[in-house]
Amino acid sequence: MSEWVSSAIRVLEADANRSADTHLHLFPLPAEWGIDLYLKDESVHPTGSLKHRLARSLILYGLVNGLIDENTTLVESSSGSTAVSEAYFARILGLKFITVIPRSTSQEKIDLIEFYGGHCHLVDRAEDISPEARRLAAGCYGHYLDQFTFAERATDWRGNNNIAESVFSQLAQERHPIPRWIVVGAGTGGTSATFGRYVRYRRHATQVAVVDPEGSAFYAAWKGDTEATGQPSRIEGIGRPRVEPSFVPSVIDEMIAVPDAASVAAIRLLRERTLHLAGGSTGTNLYGAFELIGRMRDAGETGSVVTLICDSGIRYTQTYYSDEWVTSQGLDLAPHRQRMIDFLAGGAWG
Template identity: 45%
Template sequence: MPRATGDEKASAWVSRAIDLLLADRAAEPPTPLRAFPLAGPPGTALYLKDESLRPSGSLKHGPARDLFLDALRRGEIGPDTPLFEATSGNMAVAQASIARFLGLRYTAVVPGRTGPAKRRRIEEQGGRCHPFDPPLAIYGKARALAQESGGHCLDHLERVGDAIDWSGPHGLGAQILGDLERAGEPAPAWIVVGVGSGATSAAVGRYLRSRGAATRLAVVDPENSAYFPGWAADFPGYTTGMPSRIEGIGRPRMEPAFDPSVVDLVIPVPDVASVAAMRHLHALTGLKAGPSSGSCLWGAFHVLDRMGREGARGAVVMVVGDGGQAYRDTYYDDAWTEARGWHLHGPLSDLVRFTATGTWEATPAG
């Protein structure tokens, strides 16, 4: 029997890698849908889709796996291909996890100021960190390192929009509608998500429209981010030149994956409100989530208030993007938040009042 050539071995490895990722996706249990204890408005309900229970701890796990599948199918990743990405957040953690699953080397190019806790999360999943400055140069550096080493840059900000599988049963939109259907409930009136790369909102929005669902999609946007002003002005080239202070969401430009045509509402959320809502979510439910989930809770209350004023009924589903353990020494630390000028008492009072009564004392910011 003739021996397999190197090309044949590489092709066989790619086929096995694709099969492994598809089997892993099929075996992954759905994340839970939890009810939030809300008093009103009448005829409404709020649910939390808890994506913090994905294998690598955030909703980025599915898009990261789709990036790998796309690159494997394109012949860009082989058995010995070193992988690179420019990010220090949940996407890097998810990619490092998947690279280790396939036995591949993975390097995240991170800003030099990235703290040890964030680096440790990537390293715990088998990745390594390559600090580089200035921060906006990490994208070019990741591409350069990939080219120099004969590797591949996953480049999620540019590529995840085309790679993500939004139409299948494992997508977030399909899972949310399926969760409610299995509970004997109609499709929600609104789904509320954060927007970082824009891939999640695009995937959910496209799925809703492909199904002809009446569900509307709202995305939340923190200070310094380009999505709200760019969406409101219908100007995809809008930039702010400033980084978001809310981990996981917000960008200084509208990224290629963002699809404004499938978004019904963009809600600007003050940073202090995101942090207060994150704390409020933990106090009421015991669910310790990240600050992007606080943004989503504030946005969900905004939508529920709007429904109450319009006399609308139905459920709102907000997405919990990640867990809060990584933010123990930052967003959950009073001294850290006070040093940033985030005084939480006012928005916390608003959140407590809305939870108990279904009404705001005044119209919320945004």
């Protein structure tokens, strides 16, 4: 191993020591339910999202496999948070970074990627981002990080940079230290694979639920259609038009399809009830968590449920928090908002 690679690994591990453990917040539920809902706030990472962990793991994976050296250009196919985080790590390692993104990507995200020194290569069709990233990497002494293939294997589900281990450690002094459910979305499938494998490895009586937005192929794949296709998701960071190699259905206990309007209504309600400003995928998580808590109440169960604040809502002021954007998308938030309000007031989830 070269001196440069050794130094690069040390730099990434130092970042993990500074930033790996994030806060675990309680969401206010009626005390008489005997159920606690926790939100692990991944938005407080240096690059503002859950993908900070993934980006570090993908680059470490490339380093230890001899695929990255001091002259390598890092290449990714990502329109958002993963690319932001990878650009950050590329900058601190002194490497060039290129991400292939759809032309429709928000200017806020492009600005963040470029702030960290990354270059955005635009394509017209979302389905072209992976083939174009492979082509670019082959032509520029590049390494294609390929989050959609390597997310589930780059993160060590037994310990290294493990979000699951962090959650269980933080719950150790709570009244329900072993959660009944963990609720996450799937963009690559890496987070659900990490949690699913970890709870089995530790022999916990915890089940993992994945929430999926409209148009995504993952829900149908979990139901058994491994050739399922869909459309790009309006809920950035989760959902895919195809079943990605990193998605592992066998470690998932439940999947819940969540309407996009419900995801947007949920983050607005989260803001009102907790002051946390979160992105759309957090709303998908929260709505799914409410459904599972409703099932627990119906069954007379007590316990805890854990989900994630995936990124900050500051990136979505022109979309999910804009009434004009909501109207332009034809989304009706009102029935989903009312359902959640009635539920949190003690009503049934229905």
